[in-house]
Amino acid sequence: xxxxxxxxxxxxxxxxxxxxxxxxxxxxxxxxxxxxxxxxxxxxxxxxxxxxxxxxxxxxxxxxxxxxxxxxxxxxxxxxxxxxxxxxxxxxxxxxxxxxxxxxxxxxxxxxxxxxxxxxxxxxxxxxxxxxxxxxxxxxxxxxxxxxxxxxxxxxxxxxxxxxxxxxxxxxxxxxxxxxxxxxxxxxxxxxxxxxxxxxxxxxxxxxxxxxxxxxxxxxxxxxxxxxxxxxxxxxxxxxxxxxxxxxxxxxxxxxxxxxxxxxxxxxxxxxxxxxxxxxxxxxxxxxxxxxxxxxxxxxxxxxxxxxxxxxxxxxxxxxxxxxxxxxxxxxxxxx
Amino acid sequence: xxxxxxxxxxxxxxxxxxxxxxxxxxxxxxxxxxxxxxxxxxxxxxxxxxxxxxxxxxxxxxxxxxxxxxxxxxxxxxxxxxxxxxxxxxxxxxxxxxxxxxxxxxxxxxxxxxxxxxxxxxxxxxxxxxxxxxxxxxxxxxxxxxxxxxxxxxxxxxxxxxxxxxxxxxxxxxxxxxxxxxxxxxxxxxxxxxxxxxxxxxxxxxxxxxxxxxxxxxxxxxxxxxxxxxxxxxxxxxxxxxxxxxxxxxxxxxxxxxxxxxxxxxxxxxxxxxxxxxxxxxxxxxxxxxxxxxxxxxxxxxxxxxxxxxxxxxxxxxxxxxxxxxxxxxxxxxxxxxxxxxxxxxxxxxxxxxxxxxxxxxxxxxxxxxxxxxxxxxxxxxxxxxxxxxxxxxxxxxxxxxxxxxxxxxxxxx
Numbered sequence: 001x002x003x004x005x006x007x008x009x010x011x012x013x014x015x016x017x018x019x020x021x022x023x024x025x026x027x028x029x030x031x032x033x034x035x036x037x038x039x040x041x042x043x044x045x046x047x048x049x050x051x052x053x054x055x056x057x058x059x060x061x062x063x064x065x066x067x068x069x070x071x072x073x074x075x076x077x078x079x080x081x082x083x084x085x086x087x088x089x090x091x092x093x094x095x096x097x098x099x100x101x102x103x104x105x106x107x108x109x110x111x112x113x114x115x116x117x118x119x120x121x122x123x124x125x126x127x128x129x130x131x132x133x134x135x136x137x138x139x140x141x142x143x144x145x146x147x148x149x150x151x152x153x154x155x156x157x158x159x160x161x162x163x164x165x166x167x168x169x170x171x172x173x174x175x176x177x178x179x180x181x182x183x184x185x186x187x188x189x190x191x192x193x194x195x196x197x198x199x200x201x202x203x204x205x206x207x208x209x210x211x212x213x214x215x216x217x218x219x220x221x222x223x224x225x226x227x228x229x230x231x232x233x234x235x236x237x238x239x240x241x242x243x244x245x246x247x248x249x250x251x252x253x254x255x256x257x258x259x260x261x262x263x264x265x266x267x268x269x270x271x272x273x274x275x276x277x278x279x280x281x282x283x284x285x286x287x288x289x290x291x292x293x294x295x296x297x298x299x300x301x302x303x304x305x306x307x308x309x310x311x312x313x314x315x316x317x318x319x320x321x322x323x324x325x326x327x328x329x330x331x332x333x334x335x336x
Numbered sequence: 337x338x339x340x341x342x343x344x345x346x347x348x349x350x351x352x353x354x355x356x357x358x359x360x361x362x363x364x365x366x367x368x369x370x371x372x373x374x375x376x377x378x379x380x381x382x383x384x385x386x387x388x389x390x391x392x393x394x395x396x397x398x399x400x401x402x403x404x405x406x407x408x409x410x411x412x413x414x415x416x417x418x419x420x421x422x423x424x425x426x427x428x429x430x431x432x433x434x435x436x437x438x439x440x441x442x443x444x445x446x447x448x449x450x451x452x453x454x455x456x457x458x459x460x461x462x463x464x465x466x467x468x469x470x471x472x473x474x475x476x477x478x479x480x481x482x483x484x485x486x487x488x489x490x491x492x493x494x495x496x497x498x499x500x501x502x503x504x505x506x507x508x509x510x511x512x513x514x515x516x517x518x519x520x521x522x523x524x525x526x527x528x529x530x531x532x533x534x535x536x537x538x539x540x541x542x543x544x545x546x547x548x549x550x551x552x553x554x555x556x557x558x559x560x561x562x563x564x565x566x567x568x569x570x571x572x573x574x575x576x577x578x579x580x581x582x583x584x585x586x587x588x589x590x591x592x593x594x595x596x597x598x599x600x601x602x603x604x605x606x607x608x609x610x611x612x613x614x615x616x617x618x619x620x621x622x623x624x625x626x627x628x629x630x631x632x633x634x635x636x637x638x639x640x641x642x643x644x645x646x647x648x649x650x651x652x653x654x655x656x657x658x659x660x661x662x663x664x665x666x667x668x669x670x671x672x673x674x675x676x677x678x679x680x681x682x683x684x685x686x687x688x689x690x691x692x693x694x695x696x697x698x699x700x701x702x703x704x705x706x707x708x709x710x711x712x713x714x715x716x717x718x719x720x721x722x723x724x725x726x727x728x729x730x731x732x733x734x735x736x737x738x739x740x741x742x743x744x745x746x747x748x749x750x
Contacts, residue, residue, distance in 0.1 A: 015560060018347045018553055020425040021478065022527040025343070026433065027421075033434060052418070054342045054385040062427075072431050073459050086459050087438035093499040093531040094437075097479030100497065102524040106515055115511035127502060135559045140520060141601075143646050144594045144708075148678040165510065168538060196409065199519065200543035200593040240410070264359050265596045265616075269544050271407040274362040275396065283362055288407065299711040300594070306736035321741035323714035328738040330663070330717060331731060 015098050024051055025059060032063065033074065034090040037082050040064070100127075101134035108137045110152045114161050142199075149202025150221045163226035164206050168192040175229040176208075178222045188212060189229045193238040209235055215242050217292065245294070248272075248286040250311040251301065255281040259307035266300070284311075298323075340378060342385045343424035348619060350419055351550045353379040354404070355616065357391070358416070358547050361403030364396070386418040408544040412536050414517065416549050417526050428463070432471050435459055436481075437494070445484060445491035448472070499531040514539045519591065521556070523549050545596040551615045555589060558600060558621065562586050565630035566623050567605070573617035585627050587637045589615070590647045599647040603633045610640055612647045640700070642682055645708075648701035658702040658722040661694045663715040672715070679708070692717060702726055713737075 020026055028050050032038060043063060047056045062072050064083070075083040095103075106112050107128065116124065151157050167174045177187040190208035197204050204220040214236055253263045260283045264274065272287040289297050298319055301310055310320045344350055353376075356363055368376045380402055384391055392405040406415070435455045439446065446454070448469055456462040472492050475481040484491050503509050513536035516525030529535060561568050568586055572579040584602035590612055591598045599612035605627070627633070640649055664672045673693065676685050680695055688694040697705055702722035709716065710733070719727055 015556060016553065017521075017523060017527075017556060018420055018423050019478075020423040020429060021433075021480075022421060022530070023343075023423050023425070024418075024421040025425070026430065027530055029430065029434065052342055052385040052422075053388045054381075058342060072427055073461055074431065074434055087434055089438055089441045091434060091437050092441055092494065094480045094495050095497045095499055095502055095528065095531065097477075099524055099528050099531070100479065100502075102521055103502070103512075103528070105520070106511065109515070109520075111514070112511055115514065116505075116507040120505045120507040123505070124508060127497075134521065134524075134556075136563075138588070139559055139562060140589045140591055141641070142591050142593055143644070144592050144679070144681065146678045147680075148674075165538070194540055195538060196540045196542050197514070197517075198542040205542075262595065262597075264361075266594070268359055268547055268596055269408040269542075271405055272361070273392075273394070273405070274360075274403070275394070275401070276362045276398070278398065290409075299713075302713045302737075303707045303711040305707075305710055305733040306740055309740050317741070324734070324737045324741045325743065326714040327716060327734050328743075330715075331734050 017098065021096065024055065028055070028059065029063070029072075029074065030091040030093070033085045033087050035085070037078075037084055038075075039082055043083065097131075098134070100131045104128040104131045105133040105135055105137075108133065113153055114158055115165075144200070146201050146203075150204055157221065160223045160226050161204065161220055164192055164220065164223070165195065167226070167228075168195060168206070173229045173231055173235065175225075175227050176218065177224045178218050179224065180222070185224075188216075190216065190218075191235045194240075207238070207240070209238050211235055215239050217243070243290050243292065245289050245291055247313050248288045249297065249301075249313070249316055250284070250286050251308060252277065252282045252284050252311060253304065253308045254283075256307045259304055263304060263308060340381065341424065342382055343422050344382070345424045347419070347423075347553060349375075350379065350382065350422070354383060354416060354419055355547060355550055357383055357402055358404040361392075361405065362401060364399030364401055366399060382422070386422065387415050390415050408546050409540055409542045411546075412517070412538075412540060413526065414522065414544075414546045414549055416546050417523050419550070420523055420552075421530075428467060429471075431459070431461060432463060432468065435461075436471070436475070440481065440492070440494035443493065443496070445486075445493040447489050447491055451492065499528060503528070503532045503534070509534060510538065513537075517541045517544070519545075519548055521552055523552050543593055547596070547616070548591075548598060551598065551618075554615065554618055554620055558586050558589070561621070561623055565627050567625050567627050568602075568621040569624045570600075570602075570613065570621045571619050572613060583624050584613075585630070585633060587634065588641070590644075592646060595646075597647070601637070601641070601647070601649065603637065610637060610649045612649060643698060643700045645681055645697065645699050645701070645705045648704045650701060652701045652703060652723055655699070655702050655723050656721040657696055657698040658705060658726070659694055659696050659720040660709055660712075661688060661692055661717040661720075662712055663691055663717050664693050665691055706730065 028047055031046055031050065032043060035042070043060065044056060047059055051059065061070070063075060065071050065075060065077050073086065075085055077083055103124070107125065113121070163174065171191070173189055173191050175187065176190050177185065180186055188210050190210045192206050192208045194207040195204060196207065206218050206220060208216050208218065210216055211234060215238065253260050263285070267287060270287050270289060272285055274283050274285050277284050294316070298316060301308055302320060302323060310317050356368065365373065365376055387404060390404050390406050392403050394401040435458060436451065438458070439451060439454050448465055452463055452465060452468055472481055472483065476483045480495055481492050482495050484493070503512060512525050512528050513534070516522050516529055516536055517539055518541070558568065567583050569581055569583050571581055582604060583606065584604050587601040587603060587610070589598060590601050598615040600615055600618065601610065601612045603610050662672070662676065666673070676693065676695060682699070683695045683697040685693060685695050699705060703726050706726060709719070713734070719730055
């Protein structure tokens, strides 16, 4: 079945992301060359702002003219010590084929229509007309994405999304009417400060503050209408810490069934502190989370079974224990 | 640290260390025993330089733990992208890059000879013709430069697709901001933002496995091979050292948004079977020729994958359809039914009694569903089918958990 035109094994490297063209050094030099005249201190400042911690150690001597000619020859120093680029124009930022192919692939993503209106969509389609997509849509299969994701292509959803996004960018107060999880209709004035998308849930949520409710999180799909609002009352500043757990969950996870490895990967998105317990096969973990995620977190931890033990806080351990006891009783009553 | 550079030529080593710092935050210097201490020190220093504010140090009796610690739902740019912006280059690379752009920005076409002369006039540096030819070939492949033949001569001009022209509306800029934080090569979106001197400060991501970006180069190679129906030669990771190399036909990237694990689903022609391999530990694959009967194999794969709960495609021995019955009070626990509906994947959910719902999963490997099933601990009335091993392990697990949490009298509960 293998073609007779078999090539010897070669690395697949016709397109690459790890390239100096996208690198920090090229970007910094491009920025510096955009200046007609620049002082040493301005160079240091731009490197400190856009480079890595140690970039100044390596980059400066290559940029500044050196007596031995070891610099890149891209700047000349005038009589008063100011640097001038040897180039004439501001360096252009040309999109590479890789970048254009990536943009082309996004045309097949239903979430794109949240951001582009018909005119913008048409313009992008024209630009990528001759560009093949970087990847077909079905290359990635998300095995456990929730099946009730947001209706990204529905007109009302798009309209509300754009109104919320606009208010977020303009820092404008808006009136939102939405249906709560319990089915209650709520209308209020909110100042959005963050839009969050969950990869697993395939849903957007907007984080807002309001004079009456403080910090509130609303699912975009639950919003019915959004309209501009006039300020009434003092809107408190965003306080994400009010949504945070009071204390971290403490747990141990053992090597059995490679649970330690699986746990650390699964909970990688969380802020946590891990430590190998000396003389045992266990890792101890402190894990910080948002209060609204507590139940979700609890059931996911229970999913690890006996290779993970929730140590605290007490009320969470108690909740776990209650579920386990309930399950044990079901199991043993069934056996009798 | 003589000879230390914060730029690197090869991404593979950095990828391994960053993954360990991020995922296995409990490791100390002595635990990195694959390479020398000097290598560890260099890699740690680079990580500090690239990701400074996200590194965390804990001094323990075993030594100093270095880890990357962050809540990925509170960052607007994946910090691991920084690692991709560290490719080393030669003095000629950077010099030629900016001199060439400055000449070609006028939109005119030039031959190699003309460009050599103009570069010398501009900077006093005369590049070798062959060096310039190779650079222009590379830039033509990257799409920065367009080459055209007029008569016998090859001319080069600058591609006119600038970041500013393409990102010419709020909508497209916001779209790139958003997609720069998504799994499907968000890194490339980030390079576009950087080209246009933009940042994402609008969109935040939950359930976001930032570490996946470290596999982007490998996946890009795989995607290209898939597109060309090419076989790949891949190195298989194995704890017992029996990994070896396999020639495979790549089918799909299988990604779990709940466990963070990503696998490459493949067909192995020599064994006439499908399986999947972890991507996080996979080195850069090599191509191994074109596979002619791709469509037949793909059709078989599509059929098989409908019976996968996650990534396991190996048929478990004597496995029957798995049936799990849950206790649900319909009047007050509608959210449990919602949860079962949205998370059941290929399962079929039916009401089977008063306050009872049964999910039937006909899977290649029923054991793969059990971790998810255990998230319903407290309401699992019975488990039928699957395998005997699976049912016994579930019962044993509940007994062990009952013992851990102290039964009715948990000593750890005050």
